[in-house]
Amino acid sequence: MxxxxxxxxxxxxxxxxxxxxxxxxxxxxxxxxxxxxxxxxxxxxxxxxxxxxxxxxxxxxxxxxxxxxxxxxxxxxxxxxxxxxxxxxxxxxxxxxxxxxxxxxxxxxxxxxxxxxxxxxxxxxxxxxxxxxxxxxxxxxxxxxxxxxxxxxxxLALPPHADFVELRLDPTTLQALFAQRGWRSVLACPTAGIPLLAHQAAMQQAAAAVGARVLLAHPAGEAMTGGAAHFAGVRCAEHFAASFPKSSAQLALLPVPQPGAGPRQALFEAVIHANLGASHTLVAPDQHDPRDAAGQLLYPLGAAQALVAAHQNETGVVMVAAKPMVYVEEKAQFAPQDAVIPGETVRQLDAGELTRRLQFDLEVPAWYALPEIVAEMRTIFPPRAKQGFTLFMTGLSGAGKSTLAKILYVIFMERRSRPVTLLDGDIVRRHLSSELTFSKEHRNLNIARIGFVASEITKNGGIAICAPIAPYASARRVARGLVSPHGGFVEIHMATPLAVCEQRDRKGLYAKARAGLVKDVTGIDDPYEVPEQAELTLDTTALSPGEAAQEVLLYLEAQGYLG
CATH class of the missing domain: 3.10.400.10 (Sulfate adenylyltransferase)
Structure with missing residues (x-):
C-alpha cells in the first residue's frame, strides 16, 4: 500500500x-x-x-x-x-x-x-x-x-459537500480504516450505474478469488449538479453495500469524472485506486464503454482489462477481471457464464429491459435487483403514467400550434391528472424573452429558455405544452436534451404547408413580409429546418383542431403517458 x-x-x-x-x-x-x-x-x-x-x-x-x-x-x-x-x-x-x-x-x-x-x-x-x-x-x-x-x-479547503459527508472518504482516511480493520488486500470495485445482483456476484467471486475485502468506489460529484439522480444513485449504492456480508465491504464516494474513455479511463482509475490503498482493481470487459447510438461497443471487448493488467507493476494495483455472471434457475444463484452446464436454465435481463419494466410499472424479478434498489429506481424513474412530459410543437406561423396547444391545455386541465403549463410562442416572447430579437442567436436562446422552463415543469411531474415556431434543428435538440433526463419529450411537427399558413395569415405577418415591411419571417426570408425525427407529424390542412388533439392523445395513450 x-x-x-x-x-x-x-x-x-x-x-x-x-x-x-x-x-x-x-x-x-x-x-x-x-x-x-x-x-x-x-x-x-x-x-x-x-x-x-x-x-x-x-x-x-x-x-x-x-x-x-x-x-x-x-x-x-x-x-x-x-x-x-x-x-x-x-x-x-x-x-x-x-x-x-x-x-x-x-x-x-x-x-x-x-x-x-x-x-x-x-x-x-x-x-x-x-x-x-x-x-x-x-x-x-x-x-x-x-x-x-x-x-x-x-x-485552502476541499470542495464543500453538504450531502453524504460520512461517505466522502479521502485516501488518508481509507488507508487508516483498512489498517484498523486488518484488511491487507482490498479490491476496488467501481459502482457507476444501477448496482444489480449480478454485479454483486461478480464482485464477491472476484474478491474471494484473490482473498480481498471490497471497496465500493462510487463516482459522485456535487449534489446540485446531479440533482435527483445523484441522491438516488448514492442511496442505491448504500443499499447495495448493506447487502454484502457484515464487515466485508466499504462504500466510499469518490470525485472521479466519468467521461467514458474506455481503457484509458480504466487505467486512470487504477492509479486512483492504488492511491486509495487498494491492492486490486476490478475491471469489466467493457469497462467505461458508453456504446454508440446503435448500442455497439466503441472500444474492443477486453481492452480495458489488458491495459490495466499490462501496467499493474507500475500502478501497484493488480487487475482482476470481472466475470460475466448469469442467474441459474436450478441452483437459485448466480454463476460465471462460462461455468454453466448444458441444460441449465439461465435467466438474464439487460439494462434496457429494466428501464422498460420501470416505465410500464411491470414486475422486476427478485433475483435481478435488491427490492430496496428497485423501489429507489421507481421513485426516480416513475412509470410513464406518473411522469411529467413536454409536448413540443414546432412549425410555421399559422400552422395551428397555438390552437392545438389551447385545446390540449383544456383537456389536461379537465382530467386533473397533473399540473399543466402552457408555454405558447407569443406568451413566452412577452414574459420570458421580451428583450430578444428574431436573429438566429436570439431565436436559439428563446428556445433554450423554453426548454429550461419545460424541463423544470417535467422534472416536477407536470405537463409543459410548448408552441414556438422553433425553426432550427440545433435549438430543438437543445430543448430535447434539457427535458429528456426528467421525463417524456414529444416533438410534434405541425407540417401545415406554407401556402395554407399564408392563406390563414391571422396576424398579417406573411403579408407584411411579402411587402418587405418585416424581415426574418420563417418560411419567407428565414429557413425552417423540417424535423427528421419528430414523434408526431400533423398537417392541419385537412385535420380539424379537435381531430389533431385526438391524434396527440392517442399517441400519449399508446406510449403509456396517460393511464
Missing part, C-alpha cells in the same frame, strides 16, 4: 494569510468536472501530482499515458480557462480557484500557459478519429476553454 504525504491543504492559519493576500489575484470559477479534478489533486488521490501539468507533460500523457519522467499517468490533469483570463496570466502569477458560490478553494501559481486544442486532445484521449460519435468526447469538445494553465496548487 502507498503511504503518501498529507493532502495539499495548508494549515488553517496559513489559509487565512493566503485569503488576505488573494484580494489582488484574478479568479477562475471551476466547472463541475474541474471541481472533481481539484478535489482529487488536493486529497492526494492523484499522487505524485501536486498541481496541473505543464505542456510537455500534458502532451506526453496524451501520446503515451506517461509523464515526461516515465511515470504512469493516463489522464492529462490540466486546467483550461477562458481566453481573456488565460492570455492575461504570466509565469509567477497567482490564480484563485473558486467554486460556483465564489468560495476560494485553492491558489494556482502559474508556471506556463498555452492554447488548448480540444479536437486533437479529444482524438487522443478517447482514441477515436471522430470524437463527435462519443458522448463523453462531445462534452469534452463543448466545454474545453481556450487556454491551458499549468502550475503548483496550494489548497
Amino acid at each position: 502507498h503511504n503518501h504525504a498529507q493532502s495539499l491543504l495548508v494549515h488553517f492559519h496559513r489559509a487565512e494569510e493566503i485569503k488576505a493576500a488573494s484580494l489582488a489575484y484574478p479568479s477562475h470559477t471551476l466547472r463541475p468536472d474541474q471541481l472533481l479534478i481539484l478535489e482529487l489533486l488536493l486529497n492526494r488521490a492523484l499522487y505524485p501530482l501536486t498541481g496541473y501539468l505543464g505542456r510537455a507533460d500534458f502532451e506526453s500523457v496524451l501520446a503515451s499515458m506517461r509523464l515526461t519522467d516515465g511515470r504512469i499517468m493516463p489522464w492529462p490533469i490540466s486546467l483550461d480557462v477562458p481566453a481573456r483570463l488565460g492570455n492575461a496570466l504570466a509565469p509567477g502569477d497567482c490564480l484563485a480557484l473558486r467554486d460556483a458560490e465564489g468560495f476560494m478553494l485553492a491558489v494556482l501559481t502559474v508556471s506556463e500557459t498555452w492554447a488548448a486544442e480540444p479536437h486533437v486532445e479529444a482524438q487522443a484521449l478517447f482514441g477515436l478519429a471522430d470524437p463527435a460519435t462519443h458522448p463523453g468526447a462531445s462534452a469534452y469538445l463543448a466545454t474545453t476553454q481556450a487556454v491551458r494553465v499549468a502550475g503548483e496548487v496550494t489548497g
Whole structure:
C-alpha cells in the first residue's frame, strides 16, 4: 500500500494569510468536472501530482499515458480557462480557484500557459478519429476553454459537500480504516450505474478469488449538479453495500469524472485506486464503454482489462477481471457464464429491459435487483403514467400550434391528472424573452429558455405544452436534451404547408413580409429546418383542431403517458 504525504491543504492559519493576500489575484470559477479534478489533486488521490501539468507533460500523457519522467499517468490533469483570463496570466502569477458560490478553494501559481486544442486532445484521449460519435468526447469538445494553465496548487479547503459527508472518504482516511480493520488486500470495485445482483456476484467471486475485502468506489460529484439522480444513485449504492456480508465491504464516494474513455479511463482509475490503498482493481470487459447510438461497443471487448493488467507493476494495483455472471434457475444463484452446464436454465435481463419494466410499472424479478434498489429506481424513474412530459410543437406561423396547444391545455386541465403549463410562442416572447430579437442567436436562446422552463415543469411531474415556431434543428435538440433526463419529450411537427399558413395569415405577418415591411419571417426570408425525427407529424390542412388533439392523445395513450 502507498503511504503518501498529507493532502495539499495548508494549515488553517496559513489559509487565512493566503485569503488576505488573494484580494489582488484574478479568479477562475471551476466547472463541475474541474471541481472533481481539484478535489482529487488536493486529497492526494492523484499522487505524485501536486498541481496541473505543464505542456510537455500534458502532451506526453496524451501520446503515451506517461509523464515526461516515465511515470504512469493516463489522464492529462490540466486546467483550461477562458481566453481573456488565460492570455492575461504570466509565469509567477497567482490564480484563485473558486467554486460556483465564489468560495476560494485553492491558489494556482502559474508556471506556463498555452492554447488548448480540444479536437486533437479529444482524438487522443478517447482514441477515436471522430470524437463527435462519443458522448463523453462531445462534452469534452463543448466545454474545453481556450487556454491551458499549468502550475503548483496550494489548497485552502476541499470542495464543500453538504450531502453524504460520512461517505466522502479521502485516501488518508481509507488507508487508516483498512489498517484498523486488518484488511491487507482490498479490491476496488467501481459502482457507476444501477448496482444489480449480478454485479454483486461478480464482485464477491472476484474478491474471494484473490482473498480481498471490497471497496465500493462510487463516482459522485456535487449534489446540485446531479440533482435527483445523484441522491438516488448514492442511496442505491448504500443499499447495495448493506447487502454484502457484515464487515466485508466499504462504500466510499469518490470525485472521479466519468467521461467514458474506455481503457484509458480504466487505467486512470487504477492509479486512483492504488492511491486509495487498494491492492486490486476490478475491471469489466467493457469497462467505461458508453456504446454508440446503435448500442455497439466503441472500444474492443477486453481492452480495458489488458491495459490495466499490462501496467499493474507500475500502478501497484493488480487487475482482476470481472466475470460475466448469469442467474441459474436450478441452483437459485448466480454463476460465471462460462461455468454453466448444458441444460441449465439461465435467466438474464439487460439494462434496457429494466428501464422498460420501470416505465410500464411491470414486475422486476427478485433475483435481478435488491427490492430496496428497485423501489429507489421507481421513485426516480416513475412509470410513464406518473411522469411529467413536454409536448413540443414546432412549425410555421399559422400552422395551428397555438390552437392545438389551447385545446390540449383544456383537456389536461379537465382530467386533473397533473399540473399543466402552457408555454405558447407569443406568451413566452412577452414574459420570458421580451428583450430578444428574431436573429438566429436570439431565436436559439428563446428556445433554450423554453426548454429550461419545460424541463423544470417535467422534472416536477407536470405537463409543459410548448408552441414556438422553433425553426432550427440545433435549438430543438437543445430543448430535447434539457427535458429528456426528467421525463417524456414529444416533438410534434405541425407540417401545415406554407401556402395554407399564408392563406390563414391571422396576424398579417406573411403579408407584411411579402411587402418587405418585416424581415426574418420563417418560411419567407428565414429557413425552417423540417424535423427528421419528430414523434408526431400533423398537417392541419385537412385535420380539424379537435381531430389533431385526438391524434396527440392517442399517441400519449399508446406510449403509456396517460393511464
